[in-house]
Structure formats: structure tokens, C-alpha cells
Amino acid sequence: MSGRFFFEVIPRSVYPFSRTRRPFDRMNLFTRFLFELQAITNLLWRSIKGLTKSPRYFGEIINQMDQIGVGSLGIVVMTGFFTGGVLILQAYPTLAYYGAQSNAGQGVATSLIRELGPVLTALMVAGRVGSAISAELGAMVVSQQIDAMRALGTSPARKLVTPRIIALLITLPLLTIAADLFGLIGGGLVANQLYGLDTNTYVSSVRTGTDINALVTGVIKPIFFGLIIGLISCHKGLTTKGGTVGVGISTTQAVVLSSICVIISDFFLSKLLQSALDSTLF
């Protein structure tokens, strides 16, 4: 890696924003990782800057929120519902064995709101929305629409990336809440219908499980996940190369990479939030 390369390319290129030359193939994995990280940070910076000046594409944000949020509601609700159900299904017999079945709701609430709700929702959205974003942007790159956009004086970061990321930041927490709610309902139904647990017992147990820490954790996480999914999918889409095959590759990479990043960052976020929240008054 020559010095020239670092100084000339890092400041503002790597990325579709100037030179299309990216001798990535010759780099080792670590350098490549650094470059991708740099490019993603660059993209984040550009999309934030996209907010500070007009034109701001509010219409586009609403449009994306509709596609991402409303469009994903169905699968997210189903995921939540059945996850909640299966949690009770598996945990109830054990709880009953220890005579702790009245705490079933608490168990579901804790695991759903803190962990499963945010992570599963993020994974579903990564699959559905991440792939759509990178495929769409990738196709635009391949058919030179991104170039045309820049040639017509629009910044693709501002017009395409910012609205998508903002839409994800807003809708993912909402979707997560929906998943949590339906998960609790699913759990309640299974507890009540299959195991004959009294609904009031379940509800009050759920309330014990939903303390403020859990709620804060459950909302902060999806915001991060939304950022991760949005940035990675947009980055992968915008750096597509090599025709339609390239679109396929970048779509796959976007989904795989954002799913893995969601899962890995979930661990660290959990740890971080745990220490942060435990040390505060809550």
C-alpha cells in the first residue's frame, strides 16, 4: 500500500463519489476492511451533511418510511407473534416444573423486549429492506443512473442515502415495538390456550418484566440497527460493479453483512447499555 494511494484516494474517493478505480482486489482482507469502514464512515458523514442544507427530500423520506415501515409491518408482526408463542411453549414446562409458571410473562417480556424483538426485527428488515435498497441502488449504478444523477447536479448521498437511513432510523424502533407487542400477545395466547395460565397473572408478570431499562434498551438498539442496515445496504449498492451479476453480489453481501453486524453489535450494545443503565438511577 503506497502512501500516494492512501492520501489521494482516502480523502474523497474510494466511493462512487469520484474515481471509480478501486484496486480492492489486490488488497489483503484487513486493508480492505479498513477501506470499507472508511467508505461507510464517509457515506454516513455525507448523508448527515445532506440534512443540513436544502434541498432536503422530505417527500422521499415519507415515501421510504412507507415502503420500509408499513411494508415490513406484516412480516415483523408475524415474527414477533410466533417468537413470543414459541418462547412460552418451550419455557412453560420448565417453569411449571419449578412451580414458577406465574413468572412466564416476565421471562417473555425480558427476552423479547431486550433481545429478540430488536434483533429479529432487524434481521427481518435486513433481509427485506437491505436487499431491496442495495439491489435498487446497484441497478442504478449499473445503468449509469447514479452518474446521470450526479451529472444533473444532485448528490446521490443526499437524495438516495439520507432518506433511506432516516426512514430506517424512525421505522425500525416502531417496528420493533410492534414486534414486541405481538410477541407478548402471542406468548399470552399460548400460555392461556395451551397451558391454561390465567390472563391476569400473565399480564402482571409481563409488567414486572418491562422495567424502564428494558424499554430503553429495546428502543435504542433498533436505532443502531437501523443505521447499520441503512449504511451497509446503501454502501454495498452504491459500490456495485460488474453489471447485473454485480447487483446480485452486492445484494447478497448487503444482507449477509448487515445481519452479521446486527448480531455482533447486539452483543456489544447489550453490554454497553447494561453497564450504562445499571450505573444510572433506574
Place this chain on the structure above:
Amino acid sequence: MVFDVWKSGEVLGEEELCGSHATVINERRILPAIEFKDVELAFDDQVILDKVSFSVRRGETKFILGPSGTGKSTIIRLILGLLKPDSGRILIDGEDITDFDDVELMRIRKNVGMVFQEGALFDSLSVYDNVAYRLHETKTPEDEVEHEVRRMLRFVDLEDAIDKMPSELSGGMRRRVGIARALVGNPNIVLFDEPTAGLDPPTARTICELAIKLRDIEDVSSIFVTHEMNNLEYISTEYAILDREGNVGFELEGETRCQLNTEVLMLREGKIVFSGRDEPLRHSDDPYIRRFLRGK
């Protein structure tokens, strides 16, 4: 509007002066619209442009000829700053854009219209929205937008397709929508990347007339990449004039006027092998050029 484009030719008048360069230099034209200084570009190990220098004067149309893959589209992408050269300088209207960042480039690009080789229409937008793109970005009032879009579409004879989506258009129609989109907002530099490829001769002719009109009446500087020799023929031998009613007419150069605002640049393996007016090109003895012009 601006007549002095060919007036310099008119002043010279006589046929025999046709081959010489214009001696009447207008102050305004001293700064070239586009200038390349020793531009080098390589993709990995493949050298595409090897110290290419040329300039396009204001109101001039520069043809770029050369075999497929010699870097004609690359030159156009460099002008827009979509690509950065490895070395050398690129100036647009006297401003050195080589090291411009995206924000500064956006300002330059506002005055540059580009017709992409493949059309590059936004396929999620209708023909209307594609053509209106630039105006929508600048928040122009909708009635003005509509007026302008219809005018441009009439220009390329596609007013009927205004509500269609790009996927419903033929290749030639897309190209024409791309032209309309590039010309909205009256850019003073227009880059045509093979605008007539795959079009029927009358439509191709319309597009050449458009280029002539832009050059002679709107004083637009342009780069015209093409493989079609009749495009060169039309554009380098005809000029446009406005009559008293404001109608545009086309006349062949000849007795009274001659065309000085069209030059040709020929590329071969990253180097410029010919630069100058069309007549010397046609009469060139260089076997490579002869072969290129006649195909054998």
C-alpha cells in the same frame, strides 16, 4: 440571439479563407469552455488517456472520433468530474475543476448537460419527471416546469410519450428523452455521447440539427462523440440561421459563409492522432484515418 458565432466566418467571407483559422477573435471567447492539459488516466494497468490536451472554444462543437474503447466516454466523464484524472488539469470555463469536491462540482455541473451513451434515464420516474428532473431539483414552479418539459419534448418529437415510463420506450426514444433531459435549463456546455447511435436517419438528422442550432443560435459549446460519419458531415458543413420571423433555417456552408466552429479530434490508443477542421481530416493521407473514415 447570438450571431457572432458564425459572423467571424462571415467576415472572412471568401471561399479560400475557409480553411484558415478565424482571425477575428472575440474577447469573450478567449477563455475556452473546456480545456484538457496533459490529462492522463489509467484503469489499473491499462492506460486510457496518455497526456491528452485539447480545448473547446465557446460556441464550438468538438467531434471526438476513435475506435470503440479508446476513452471517448471517459473524456466526457472527466469533464463532468464523475472521474478524476491521474494527472493533468481539466478546466471548465477557465476554472480548474481537477481538485474540486462534490459540492463545487455540483455548481459546475449545473451548466453542463450530458447525453449518456445508454440514455441512463431514471427508470422509477416517468418521461415527464425525467425531463423535469433538474427543474424539480431547483424547485421551479410546476407550470413553468410543464411548459419547459413540453417544449423540450417537442424538440425531440416525443411529446406523446410524456406520461410513459422509460421501460415502455424504445431505445431511440430513450436516447431522445435523455437529450431532452440534458438540455433542460439551457446549459452552456453540452456533451453528446453517441446521441445518434441506433436511431433512424431522419431522427438522427433531427438530433444533428439540434446540435447545429445549439452551436449557432444558443452559442453552446459541445462535445459530440459519434461513430456516424454523416453526423460529422451535417454538423461540420451546415449552419443555422434565424430569419426575421424567428424561424430556424439550415444552410450549407459555401459562397458566403463558412463553418469555423466545428473541429474534430481523433483518438487512437490514448493519444490524439488528429486535431483540426473536418476538411483536412477528409483529405488526410494517414492510412489510419482513411481507414477509420471509410471503414477500409
